[in-house]
Amino acid sequence: MALPLPRQRHVSATRAGSGPGVRVEHVGRALRVTSRVVPEDIRGGEIKIDWLYQQFHDIPLDAPEAIVRATARAYILFQIGCSLFPNPSGNMVHLKWLLHLEDFDLCGALAWGAAALAHLYRALGNACIRGKVECCCFGTLVQIWAWDHLYIGRPEVVGPQPELVDMPLGCRWNTRLAFRDNVRTTDIEFYRDQLDQQLESQVSVLYSCIESCN
Template identity: 35%
Template sequence: MTITLQDVQIILGLLVDGLPITGRVEQDYDALCMTQLGFPFPENNRTGGRIQIRQLSRWFPNLPNNADDVEVQRYARAYILQLLGGTLFADKSNNLVHITYLQFLEDFEEAGQYSWGSATLAHLYRQLCLAVDVDGAEIAGLVILLQLWAWDRLPFLAPIMRGHLRDDIIPNEELFPPPPYGHRWRHALETTGTSMHVLTKYRKMIDMQAPDEVIWEPYPETVIRDLPAYCSSGLAIWRKRAPLLFFCVVEMYNPDRVMRQFGLKQMIPPLHSTSMELHKID
């Protein structure tokens, strides 16, 4: 089992089929900040090419009521930058975000065409590899995705949910589009029947998992059908073998190793041909 592009798009609603998040990391950071945010960051608030997220939120607090279009765009970039550094591409510093992300936020129409979902998965794959090292004590990346993925597939880990995906009435779907699948965990959760922070208990229960105790397909057609279109726009590449790119990080995406997650029969060993035949489970 693994986290796939399907999981990323359905749980988070991020685009997985688009322009790659790659390019030069080294930039003229002062010029980039001046152009995109309106001022260069002081040297004492920078660590190389990274700035403090906490300081960024202080410089861009609540948007003024009389803000013009340029100021609105700068506030939007600052907010997105906090999301990228504090959530999607979080590192172990827990308070730094790289300035280079601003190069993808100059044009908001173009920014929406980048494959943020595949870059997020590439980053998480790499961080999982580093976390299992014998000397690894922490993990970075979008760990909330890992948590929700586990809750959807391993019932013994999941708390009891109070509420459902469509409980909230959205007054204007043009301004507030329907949320992705992972949003349903926003409700109050009951954890009294779930082991919490007991590592040995988790290990034992994972070791004892039988195949029929795993939810291999938590997103049946009935679930996907009710989700907004942006949660399934990349359906055509969910089962494609391809490299995932995130700047210098290149992680191979191998959905052919987890065919059961797509309702298919797992071949042993997996077939690595681009024209592999996928056998539907009877």
């Protein structure tokens, strides 16, 4: 999966706590479900991702606009919990994000890409701490970046190049791939050794102004 996320937009600060407006009543109003449908096990302002899938994975083709909008909010919330801003629970997503999904025009003006990168960098930094065994980040984004920039671990594209008109650049990897000797599944020592020996000429730099920027 590759998501196009705007980076140069408005920035919004979101509190970590549940706070007012993200309780059962707000969930029911934003997602157009009755209070009895909303699960009772909302803990710390978080809701189960599986509940979102069970309630919104299928809607009628003739559904009214209000239901379509509610389903869109649920889908975005699902992607936030699964991909963009995952947390250590692995199956929960915070309801604070619903506050940013009320108005789709305002939602689209937010810098989701910048927020995802900030979350990613913080998660990667935490994963480097001794004793940490997990990394709660958008792993697909890390993988695509590595394939674009580094030879080590990069598969060879052997299938036809997909059309990228109005598509995220990451979709160019959505084709048939071949994994050669430069790719290992679980050999950490192999990657450490190869990365230590990697030459500057083997790193792909996408920005021509990189030297002047330094």
